[in-house]
Amino acid sequence: MLRRVYNGGRPAGTLADPLLRWFRRSGRDLPWRRAGGPYRVLVSEMMLQQTQVERVLPAYARFLGRFPTPAALARAPLGDVLRAWDGLGYNRRARDLHRIARLHPRRLPRDVDALDALPGVGAYTAGAVACFAFGARVAFADTNIRRVLGRVVLGRTATEREAVSIDASLMPRDAARWHHALMDLGATICLARAPRCAACPAAALCRARGRVPAHAPRRQTPFASSDRRVRGRIVSVLRAGPRTVATLTRSIGDRRVPRLVDALEADELVERSRGLVRLPA
Numbered sequence: 122m123l124r125r126v127y128n129g130g131r132p133a134g135t136l137a138d139p140l141l142r143w144f145r146r147s148g149r150d151l152p153w154r155r156a157g158g159p160y161r162v163l164v165s166e167m168m169l170q171q172t173q174v175e176r177v178l179p180a181y182a183r184f185l186g187r188f189p190t191p192a193a194l195a196r197a198p199l200g201d202v203l204r205a206w207d208g209l210g211y212n213r214r215a216r217d218l219h220r221i222a223r224l225h226p227r228r229l230p231r232d233v234d235a236l237d238a239l240p241g242v243g244a245y246t247a248g249a250v251a252c253f254a255f256g257a258r259v260a261f262a263d264t265n266i267r268r269v270l271g272r273v274v275l276g277r278t279a280t281e282r283e284a285v286s287i288d289a290s291l292m293p294r295d296a297a298r299w300h301h302a303l304m305d306l307g308a309t310i311c312l313a314r315a316p317r318c319a320a321c322p323a324a325a326l327c328r329a330r331g332r333v334p335a336h337a338p339r340r341q342t343p344f345a346s347s348d349r350r351v352r353g354r355i356v357s358v359l360r361a362g363p364r365t366v367a368t369l370t371r372s373i374g375d376r377r378v379p380r381l382v383d384a385l386e387a388d389e390l391v392e393r394s395r396g397l398v399r400l401p402a
Contacts (some may be wrong), residue, residue, distance in 0.1 A: 131380050136273060136323055137293040142363050143322035144302035146291075147309070149174075152181060153359075154301065159229040159254035163221070165369045166253075167214050174248060175310070180209050191229070194222035200400030203390065204360050212390055217241025231255045249300070258296040260289035265307025266300065269323070276328035350377050352385060355402070359391060363399035 151174070153165035164184060168177045187192040187205045194202065206215035210341045217240040221229075229250070230236055236247035248261025258261050262270070262284035271279025279287060293299050310317045318330050354373050358364060370378040381400055385391040392401050 130238050136291055136326055137299060139322040139326075140300060140306065141293070141295070141303045144305060147305070147354060148301060149305050149308070152178070154253075159250065162187065162228060162254040163246075164248050165220065166249050167241065168209060169232060170214060170246070171211060172209055176209065180206070188222075191222040192226045194219060195226040195334075196342045198402050200402055203356060203400050207357070207360060210353050212353065213388065214241055216388070216390055229254070232256075235260055245308060250295050252300055256297065258292065258294070260292060262288055262301070263304065265311075266303045268313060269303050269307045269311045272316075272333070273323050273327045273328035275334065307310035307402070333335065348377065348381060348384075351377050352381050355381060355385060355398075356390060359398060359400050363394075365396060366398060
């Protein structure tokens with residue numbers, strides 16, 4: 122991948138300059154950017170996995186109010202952590218964050234490979250924490266970065282591997298601002314459906330400009346009937362206190378409850394004692 126972005130075979134300049142100028146004017150003011158630090162960055166990145174920023178903002182403030190440091194999180198029972206996670210879903214993330222705090226109650230590792238090895242932390246989250254918390258100049262790509270870099274350079278959304286390669290090639294010295302700018306552009310301008318090309322700072326460079334359907338089809342996920350929804354309901358009911366499996370089944374109204382209680386127990390998200398199912402102590 123070349124250092125310069127090309128459009129129609131002619132040099133079109135670097136992407137970083139117009140993107141960072143746009144970010145200075147239009148970047149989102151997010152609390153984990155204002156008051157960073159490795160733990161706060163990790164909490165935000167774990168919460169943002171498959172969850173919209175608007176839902177994360179109030180949950181982030183509540184969670185840090187309850188667990189302001191990794192040591193405070195490590196001391197807490199997992200059940201308290203799951204209660205504080207209410208409203209975010211994907212409860213394994215809370216469990217994994219709790220496990221990380223117990224592994225590293227004083228400070229997180231700085232190395233990308235060591236971060237990647239932590240529970241629930243994949244390549245993207247490891248790169249994001251290394252970059253935003255420790256200033257590492259490392260390439261990584263979430264959905265927004267894949268869409269922005271892919272459209273500009275390839276004329277389509279990039280695969281993760283393609284996006285990481287493009288990112289590594291085009292990244293300027295200030296890696297944190299660069300990645301924040303890419304994410305914000307994808308979240309507010311270079312949308313999956315009906316991108317706002319006229320407002321985009323990369324429009325002059327973009328190979329996909331004018332080629333994205335105004336209303337690209339959206340894949341529907343059958344969440345309402347999924348096991349994940351029922352698992353989430355079980356944990357939600359248990360936040361109020363222990364229940365028997367029979368009571369849970371009646372309350373939720375789904376025959377999958379006994380099987381999914383077994384699965385939650387295997388994932389250490391619930392426990393049983395004297396015939397009752399409860400959040401872990």
